[in-house]
Amino acid sequence: MKLSAPIYRLKREARLLSRKNKIPLHAALDKLAASEGFESWSLLARSATFRCPTQRILDDLLPGEMLLLGARPRHGKTLMALEMMVETVKGGGQCFFYSLDYTETQIMNHIAALGADPELFKGSIDTSDAISADYILQDAKAVPAGTLLVIDYLQLLDQDRSKPDVAAQLSQLQAFARTAGVIIIFISQIDRVFEASARALPDMADVRMPNPLDLDLFDKTCFVHDGEIQFDKAS
Missing domain, CATH: 3.40.50.300 (P-loop containing nucleotide triphosphate hydrolases)
Structure with a gap:
């Protein structure tokens, strides 16, 4: 599954989302991962690792x-x-x-x-x-x-x-x-x-x-x- 942006940009978006919505960072990461089609941030990160060079x-x-x-x-x-x-x-x-x-x-x-x-x-x-x-x-x-x-x-x-x-x-x-x-x-x-x-x-x-x-x-x-x-x- 192709990500909409590099993982470092997604993490930055999650931090902004966390501050804006006043939610824990881990919840923001999971919410962003869901928008990318993953059940959790850990699964998204693992998928990104699989694509490593x-x-x-x-x-x-x-x-x-x-x-x-x-x-x-x-x-x-x-x-x-x-x-x-x-x-x-x-x-x-x-x-x-x-x-x-x-x-x-x-x-x-x-x-x-x-x-x-x-x-x-x-x-x-x-x-x-x-x-x-x-x-x-x-x-x-x-x-x-x-x-x-x-x-x-x-x-x-x-x-x-x-x-x-x-x-x-x-x-x-x-x-x-x-x-x-x-x-x-x-x-x-x-x-x-x-x-x-x-x-x-x-x-x-x-x-x-x-x-x-x-x-x-x-x-x-x-x-x-x-x-x-x-x-x-x-x-």
Whole structure:
């Protein structure tokens, strides 16, 4: 469904509507979303995220690089990563999705919602509780250069205390990416304090870090919020 205006203009209209009618901003956003044919603003924003330039982002990712993909819950970060996988398969490439959050059925349902055939991804989805850097390195040791690996999500890698801390695992995976020439996308949580800020998009300072982590290990970043996207080199 084509929007009548870019999402940043729709958000501006919602703020004006909120002030004019003296209603909460979330109510104004939902009212405006309804005029665009969506049941709620969250569905409109998610739809806008689906139309994001994932192929352009993929084209800008080089073998050996790691991307941090961050957003608050329900802002489309997982679906965006899956869309990158779909585009990779369409282009004849290989991809693997390692999730410590979703079940395989949930992931397959998301892939189907993107209009792709879930059968094409059989064997590419791993939801084992054992997922860690060592697990991934062993599982993906023979994949060809250019293969896309998605890890869902960064902050869960060391939730099991029997696993090395997330900083050590991230360093291992960076070394593997460089050596094997694979591309690794880390889905990441964003701290909830971002919601209280007036900024349109989160940044590296908003990445939730329950344990110390060197974010300089990432080559590029992609932050998503309310359908808006900022893709850049990591600073």
